[in-house]
Every structure is written in structure tokens, then in C-alpha cells.
Amino acid sequence: MADPPARIRGIITDGDLRRALQTSREGFFVLNARELMTPDPMTIRVESSVSAALEIMALHHVTLLVFVDGERGAACGYGAKVGAAPVQRAFL
Numbered sequence: 001m002a003d004p005p006a007r008i009r010g011i012i013t014d015g016d017l018r019r020a021l022q023t024s025r026e027g028f029f030v031l032n033a034r035e036l037m038t039p040d041p042m043t044i045r046v047e048s049s050v051s052a053a054l055e056i057m058a059l060h061h062v063t064l065l066v067f068v069d070g071e072r073g074a075a076c077g078y079g080a081k082v083g084a085a086p087v088q089r090a091f092l
Helices: 014-023 050-060
Strands: 043-045 065-066 077-079 088-091
Touching: 043 050, 050 065
Parallel strands: 043 065
Antiparallel strands: 065 077, 077 088
């Protein structure tokens, strides 16, 4: 979820979906994004290095970072660590 100008309010990960399904089986399909999301996800400037992203992920025990534009702070992509693979990038 993002507010104009694309400032990140939260993300919904596969882990968020799994946890919600386990705890809210009956009401899972009526939950809204705000109820599912992880608020204020970890971010990193888009021009940061992969090693910096991996360091932040290890320090905070996360596998996904949102890339933000350094000037505006607007979301412009994300990076995810899957298993032993380096950070995979996707841009919005």
C-alpha cells in the first residue's frame, strides 16, 4: 500500500498471508489489505549496493526490502532474498 506520492505504508508478503490464514481461517477472505499488511516495511535507497541490502536484511531478519527514490522517498521497486540466492530486484 502506498500513499501519494507512492510513499510506502505497508506490504503484504507470503508470510503475512500464511499467518492470516492460520489465525483467521473462517474470516480470511473478508480481511482487507490494512488488516493483512506489515506496516512500515524496511526500505533502502534504490542506488544502494546489493551488499548493503543483504546487510540490512541480515541485521533486521527480513527477506524483502522496498527500494525508494532517494530524493522523493517514493517506492520504486523491491528486492527479495530467496534461499542462498543474492537479492532479486523488481521495479515498479
